[in-house]
Amino acid sequence: MARKTPTSKEELPKAKINKDTIKSVKKLLRYLKPYRTKFLIGMVFLFFSSVTVLAFPALLGAMIDAAQSVQKYDWLPMSIQTIGVISFIIVFFQAFVSFFRIRLFVEVSEKSIADIRRDTYFNLISLPMNFFSNRWVGELNSRLSADLTQIQTTMTTTLAEMIRQIISLIGSLVFLIIVSPKLTLLNLTILPLMIVAAVFFGRFIRNLSRETQDKLADSNTIIQETLQGISNVKAFVNEAFEAGRYKNSLSEVVQVAIRGANYRGAFVAFIIFCIFGAIIGVIWYGSVLVYNGELSVGDLTTYILYSMFVAGSMGSFPDLYANVQKAVGASERVIELLEENKEAVSLQQVDPSQVETLSGNLAFDQVQFAYPSRKEVPVLKGISFQVKAGEKLAIVGSSGSGKSTIASLILRFYDPQGGVIKFDGQPAESFSLTDIRSQIAIVPQDVLLFGGSIRDNIAYGKLNATEEEIVEAAQRANAHEFISGFPEGYQTLVGERGVKLSGGQRQRIAIARALLKDPAILILDEATSSLDSESERLVQEALEELLKNRTSIIIAHRLSTIRQVDKIIVVNNGEVIESGTHDDLMQQEGGMYRYLSELQTENKPIQL
Known part of the structure; x- marks a missing residue:
């Protein structure tokens, strides 16, 4: 199956909230410090915005009672006009604080997320090549896009909404008890049953939904594989086979989806019954209390509105909590990037006057190397050679013999596990990475x-x-x-x-x-091997100009292009098995270089 990486449109994985994940969140929260004053002011506006909303049900109930000439509080006589004026004042205040709440939270989140993006990207491009060899580009791009977008959404919307809903829930419950303890007791008897059912069914339905997504991902993989290999599909006349494979995969998706729909339908039916049953129960019992003179019509209206606030707050918590979990998971993945060990490279523009100049002398002394991802497979087994400044060295060998690895070690993309690489007679470690790489250029076979x-x-x-x-x-x-x-x-x-x-x-x-x-040192990695004859001629002329007066390492596939170099080494299975000029190597009976050269001269296919 093709590996998937989450995008902004796909479901991001959730993380359990515990001590370890909270530590990751705290590390990202330090990016709020430069903007903490505006953040705290935004929190104050958020509090006032949430509290003022709670006044509306009470004002509406008071207005209804005033219309019926029912005075709730003898010590605070209020007319309909007075209540209306107060309501408009509160509405204006609500709009005022809401504007500044949104304005401040967006500014703080945008600036802090920009800082996180900057540091993450700077750290990313400073990581060693070994890191990138073990990661997919799509995965890294997702961390800079989908993960940080999720964190930003949580900071700007989810966090504020969760705080607002908590204030709304607590405030509404307090007002419910104040308005009518009897009706509140009736609601509380129904609430635990709904919560238990929601938790049980919700978990079960999420598992079914995840299974549906997995099945759908399998079917999408079939599409991707088929279209990527469409030439093979048609060449082997396997259109019918691929169509059948996709049809069977879709059937599994439909079966799982229908099973999930049955459970979701039952769950929704149960919730609807409970919710509307509770509403009917409240209105019925409240009407009895109104009839008995224990409750006014305005109070009943107020109670119903506060009940809706409580239901809305509780209903929003699962989604809000899920978004927080996604943000916590995203924070963990971003922190992983921020805490990866970087190379000792400068992110400041290189000043040529500050660079320690290399003359171009290069030497490998018994260099041993295996890629960190495959430590058990040695690639270089004691490679040794020396190139003086201005000389041209060609490296010849079969595919997988270690030629390109030598180029990577010269650029210090990796460090050898044994032996020493020297520049101008000094170990490579005595120079900064910036000094070395700023004086080496590479022309690869596949130019990016x-x-x-x-x-x-x-x-x-x-x-x-x-x-x-x-x-x-x-x-x-x-x-x-x-x-x-x-x-x-x-x-x-x-x-x-x-x-x-x-x-x-x-x-x-x-x-x-x-x-x-x-550059002082030039690396040509089979720069003309994939070109047609005319393009190769033009490129070869350009290369001759490039090779002048500089140390050159030429990784060669076409041996006709390296006959005039100062020295040729033949690498096989990670070892230097032949060394010398073209004429020297051609005189070696049974030598690998002579064998390869004769095959190319006779235009015979080379079996490397």
Whole structure:
């Protein structure tokens, strides 16, 4: 089954509220500190907004009694006009405090959530590569979108609504007791039965609903797999099989949904019976009290309204509590990101004058490495080689032999478990990550461009580059001609991941980006292996310009492109098995390099 990550439109997982989860929430609440004054003022406005609502049932009841010439309190005679004026004053006050409550809560939540988003994103891009190798991009994006949106909703709406409902519930219960203890006692006898039934049925129905969602997710997975592999489906003439598989999956969804509907229908019928039965009971018993002179019509109206307040407050608590649980779960997941161990990189713009300059000498001394996610599988087993500043080293080997891993270690995406990597004779650890990476450029086989303009993608190698520098880099990379052919020129949008450009065009933009960076060490990771002949010629010319006067590490697939390098090492199964120039290696009888070179010269398929 395809792995799913929650989005803003999907059901976010809920967390149990306990000591550990509360600690996570407290860690996020520190983001409220800079805005605590406005938050507290908003809470005051929330309190007044909630309390003033409780006055309306009492005022309505008093107005009805005044219309019937019934005076509730001899010491406080009030006419209909007086009650009406007081009501309008309270309405105005209610509108006034509600505006500022909403205004302050939104401002506090927006600013604090923006701070959380900023810190989470900054921490995210500072995490080591090992973290990203064990995570899905969709999962991380969900934490920055769905999880933080849930936290924001809770801060702006759910929290305020829960406090308001608590005040409404407590205040309404107090007024119910004051208005008529007898009617309150009648309600309290029905209430426990409804609560027990709601808890029992609610849990059972949630489980059925979750089962329905799981079944529906299975059917959606079938759609996703079928459409992604539609060429295989058609090639094997399995349309009927996939249609049957989807039909069976939908049947299971329908069966579970109907079973859930039966229980939900029974639960709703029970609740409706209890609610309307309670209303009828209150009105019937209240009418008896009115008839006996123990209660006025205004008091009965007031009581009914307060009863509706109590019912509304209690009915809203399950959803509010569920939203709080989601927010607590979201807080835990966000805190996980905030507390991940970061790389020692600076988030400030690199000042070239502050960078410790590398001349380009590079050495691997008995380097051993296994990826942290697969520690039991060694990738490099004591690799050693040396490159002097300005030299060109080619790395040749079969797929999975460790060539790209060497590139990752040079960039210090990972640290070796054994041996030493040296820059200019010093261990890599003696330089900052920022100093090393700011002086190394890589041109990969599959170039990733950002979704902006061509100019922005070239300038990514030097953010403060002038237009003249950008154009010069494009000219040296054989890219200026095709860029100028676009109507928008350098402002042409490349599309997501550069999909609007061909492979050769993307490669030349990547080379221009590397030229603009002017690195001390250059890594070419099979940069021409997936190109057609014409594109390869143009890219190869650009690469020759890029390779001038800098240390170059060339991971090669086509051996014809590396004959003029200073040194070639052949890697197999994580070890260097051959080393030398092209001529040296071609003289080795039975050597792997000679074997591969002869296969490519004869245009025979290579079995790596």
